[in-house]
Amino acid sequence: MIEVRWHGRGGQGAVTSVELLAVSAIAAGKYAQGFPSFGPERRGAPVAAFTRIDDKKINVRSGIYEPDVVLVLDSSLIGLVPVTDGLKPDGKLIVNTPKTPEEIRRELNFQGTVATVDGTGIARKEMGVPIANTTMIGALLKVIGVMELDAMKDAIDRRFGRIAQKNLNAMKRAYDEIKILN
């Protein structure tokens, strides 16, 4: 089982992303859970959301405390929120930032895999908005590799309608452009 913790700010779409990812993983024949950090959320405030993906039925319903992967949607949270808390030492940290993985590794002193991509820059170019939640699904799938990027298409189409293709293009670019430092 892979457990992912997402860090974002209220309104950036972390919850939408965990939902789209879980729905798509299930449609691809996997078992998955997607859930928000339970409770009230405010626009702009730090939020977390969670994904579990497995090949067999998932029974656990408690929170995720030692994730395999942490995805940071908003790099301004670094230093504000302890994003690597509980992240397994051999886990994977994915950050939406123009910085290199080496820089992030130094900043956070995290020795596991570090991967970076300028998700916000891609989103701005591909969709005209600085909202990188769907873009970063591409980054995540490149790093965890549990399913093909194409598996996201149906859920993205249903959610975004006429702007779905732009989301898919942004996702594909993040998938292709992410830099991974093992």
Add this chain to the structure above:
Amino acid sequence: MGKRIGMEVAVAVAEAVGLCNIDMAAVYPITPQSHIAEHLSDLVADGHIDCEFVTVESEHSAMSAVIGASGAGARSYTATSSQGLMLMHELLPIASAMRLPIVMGIANRAVSGPLNILNDHSDIMPQRDAGWIALFVENAQEAVDLSIAAFKIAEHKDVMLPVSVNIDGFQLTHMVEPFEMPTQEEVNEFLPPFVPHATLHPSKPVTMGAFAMSDYFTEIMKAKDEAVKASKKVIQQVFDEWGEKFGRPYKLVETYKADDADVMMLTMGSMGETAQMAIDELRAKGVKAGLVKLRLWRPFPFEELKAVIGNAKKLIVTDRACSFGGPGGPVFSEIKSALYAEARRPLIYNYIIGLGGRDVQVKEFVGMFENVLADTANKAADTYEFWGVRE
């Protein structure tokens, strides 16, 4: 068979209710039930279901409206949580006394104060004696299946009682997970049209919710008690029918590795599957641990519970609510009563867990078993403890 899909559980519940050919819904939104209210109103507004969606100004009005509609012969649904359920409280015994087959989804949430929007069972417990059938579910599939089956139970001519389907708030309502959604055709085959035994109609007047003084009140209460008790048989029948049609049989009391268990735990609601993982860990260490999951809270399944407890020496009852100054959690005192007259009964321990959304991990369930097994002098038996409390 329905297709296996992923969906948020609250939305799935609204979709399932939407398959039930409901005539009327009155749902006042409250966290964490809100997505049921929103999605059901979408289904009506978008023309997917032919249903009167009554926008009300409170939960008191929501329950009043479904009582009126059900009395008029409409298949009626509502859903709520926490404070909303507390506001409905005075109407719940009226709905059951009038023998109205209303179905209500409850996204279980702690009651104030202090204000807390997260999951426990302190909203449903004060409704224990309202004369409603109360079902509990532990995952998306059960929430979908039993939200549909609840109509068939409620409307059965030998039941004619309101049913609550208890779905843990957030832990279930806000979870996206896989399940199979029955098709409209399958639900149509399973759930016949609602034929009320009497309806409010000007051309055929009847009295519902009449006045009764001491000369009849006791008899009416006795009749209601008999009706609630008798519903147990129909509930299992409907579960059996569901099992035959959909391949997912349900029982009033579910078990996990309970057959030869020396030490057992009892849960209600969404923590059952996490507790199952603790059972697996303990079994791997050679502890004969087992799990009992109460699906039916009212009517209480006395015989079925006794049958599954078997020869267990210790039983850990988990509660998601408090009875302040009482004998322990409400489920605990119920289980003690149920087993009191048994010649052989286990020592019963009580942990009050997961209040106001506090998470309970697998290792904590294991910890509860370890504590109880370490109590070789049985000092903690028959007492209750707030699990993990900071003092």
